[in-house]
Amino acid sequence: MKRVLFLFLLIGFISKAQVKPTIQKDDIVRIETTLASDKMEGRQIFTTGVDSASAFIEKEFSKVGLTYYKGLKNYRQEFVVRNASANNVIGILPGKSKPNEYVVFSSHYDHLGKEENGKDKVYNGANDDASGTTAVIALANYFKELNNNERTIIFVCFTGEEEGGFGSKFFSESINPDDVIAMFNIEMIGTESKWHKNSAYITGFEKSNFGTILQNNLKGSKFRFYEDPYLEENLFYRSDNATLAAYGVPAHTISTSKMDSEPNYHQLSDEVSTLDFDNMTEIIKAIAISSESIVNGKDTPTRVQKIR
Structure with missing residues (x-):
């Protein structure tokens, strides 16, 4: 009888203990395949295709249970550019003890659209940047389940990156950069890096x-973050992290794209079939684990030198 009671109490204790959430490959495949499908028509800004992508991301944020960004009544941060309407998609996970300190996870969900003629007309943008957007959605679910973020997390998917960074510029003007502790911008993580599997690089590493x-938080794991090896490409100021970085925010892009030899970059061939989902899943897991000390308020990155 005592043994039965002990087992009962033990089971009860385990059931109440926090089970750390996991990032599942099946979810990564589902989200990525939807975003990079022909139905999204290449997700070019100002098109029905990008509207479909926005609606999908909004639905995913709703399923996670994210709240709305300040002043918004839904997940759409709308703005006008080139006399046309566009929108970012933003979801919030409020911080527990430091709600006015923000950690941003971002990507861009737009791409190049489609061609008028040809057998393959759609620029699916599977790696650029459906892969990053997939990561943002997966991380939103991860941190919602983990439920220990002391700082507020902002999950934002930008539009207009391919046309000049319209979405990230508008977002940056809507927030006080002094309140942003860090920005994890995720861009093209669907292929292996130059160091092969279980690795990625961080732009502006020295800044x-x-x-x-992030490296310290991954000690003992098989994953490795490296410094950007493509300095001549000036990648630090070529993605959606650039605007906030210019204001002094430690806003960096995480990528695996081999910028000197990526055959599908901005090509019709950037399709789901070219991605390594096992490796992509491990990259997203590494981002989650390496960011936890920043999200929970333990670590605060040093600021980037302002250029604005």
Whole structure:
């Protein structure tokens, strides 16, 4: 009888203990395949295809249970550019003890659209940047389930990156950069890096200790973050992290794209079939684990030198 009671109490204790959430490959495949499908028509800004992508992301944020960004009545941050309407998609996970300190996870969900003629007309943008957007959605679910973020997390998918970074510029003007502790911008993580599997690089590594924090949090794991090897490409100021970085935010892009030899970059061939989902899942897991000390308020990256 005592043994039965002990087992009963033990089972009850285990059931109440927090089970750390996991990032599942099946979810990554589902989200990525939807975003990069022909039905999204290449997700070019100002098209029905990008509207369909926005609606899908909004639905995913709703399923996670994210709240709305300040002043918004839904997940759409709308703005006008080139005399046309566009929108970012933003969801919030409020912080527990430091709600006015923000950690941003971002990507861009737009791409190049489609061609008028040809057998393959759609620029699916599977790697660029449906892969990053898939990561943002997966991380939103992860941190919602983990439920220990002391700082507020902002999950934002930008539009207009391919046309000049319209969405990230508008977002940056809507927030006080002094309140943003860090920005994890995720761009093209669907293929292996130059170091092969279980690795990625961080742009602007030398501009703050952001990358060092991430490396320290991954000690003992098989994953490795490296410094950007493509400095001549000036990648730090070529993605959606650039605007906030210019204001001094430790805003960095995480990528695996081999910028000197990526055969599908901005090509019709950037399709789901070219992605390594096992490796992509591990990258997203590594981002989640390496960011936890920043999300929970333990670590605060040093600021980037302002240029604005």
